[in-house]
């Protein structure tokens with residue numbers, strides 16, 4: 422069996438820099454046309470100048486014949502100025518990322534009060550039609566880690582959208598039925614969400630299957646089965662509000678398997694196979710192409726990719742790990758068999 426689809430894009434991706442960038446970028450460039458590249462480097466990409474330099478280093482890490490296009494983002498801080506947004510827009514930066522300070526990997530320079538100092542920046546973004554990409558979790562240590570997305574929606578996102586209804590917002594890597602309901606309740610074309618393979622295929626039991634599984638640890642953390650089911654229903658509904666964002670977030674094996682392991686799952690090499698598995702198992706392969714290749718560009722006001730890929734039903738085994746001179750990276754579904762193989766035409 423074969424399925425032809427328009428080449429997908431990845432609307433949420435971590436490419437890192439230095440050795441790690443060189444190690445992972447080809448996995449994304451192989452099957453995705455474009456990717457929104459997250460700015461949570463050390464130090465973070467807070468200026469247009471830094472975003473352009475980062476873009477250059479990504480392009481340099483690609484083979485000369487690659488047509489993969491990195492779409493750049495800025496990391497919002499309490500000190501970002503409205504003038505930086507204008508500059509970013511004019512330089513081709515596509516979005517601004519809002520990390521609540523302390524919410525996830527390399528977020529310590531993130532925002533402490535979105536309704537305070539950042540507000541003029543958000544107004545400028547709404548004016549420039551620049552989307553705000555959100556890591557939607559509160560950081561309050563009194564809020565249970567499994568409730569942080571829900572509380573973020575209630576205390577930050579709902580009031581934010583009320584105050585600035587013209588601002589485009591993407592709720593990244595949604596994990597709960599609360600997020601699904603929230604996104605569905607907002608104005609189409611203004612609020613959307615990315616969905617990862619891990620939040621479609623794994624519930625929180627996957628963190629503790631026969632022992633602790635650090636390679637299934639990401640943020641927002643995996644949730645209960647009811648939430649996973651709600652996210653599947655959302656993506657197979659055909660709604661334009663949901664689109665592909667892998668959140669592929671590589672960390673070396675030594676940084677995952679240790680006493681304080683990093684959050685993040687590397688899935689760039691398996692993502693298309695895994696999304697296809699989800700849609701096939703839900704009997705919704707007819708909705709896969711819009712989710713992978715149409716809804717994202719439409720939200721961002723970009724054209725669809727003009728080339729196609731083929732998904733072949735041809736079983737293959739996911740490597741146990743990818744070894745590089747700089748270290749080893751363990752992919753999602755390590756060592757397991759997958760049914761669908763994405764191929765270029």
Ligand SMILES: NC(=O)N[C@@H](CC(=O)O)C(=O)O
Pocket residue numbers: 435461525526527556638639640641668670671684685686
């Ligand atoms: N998802 C993760 O668990 N980690 C991401 C950060 C993020 O997307 O929140 C990372 O950069 O490692």
Ligand SMILES: [Zn+2]
Pocket residue numbers: 525556593594640641
């Ligand atoms: Zn995040």
Ligand SMILES: [Zn+2]
Pocket residue numbers: 433434435459668670
């Ligand atoms: Zn991410």
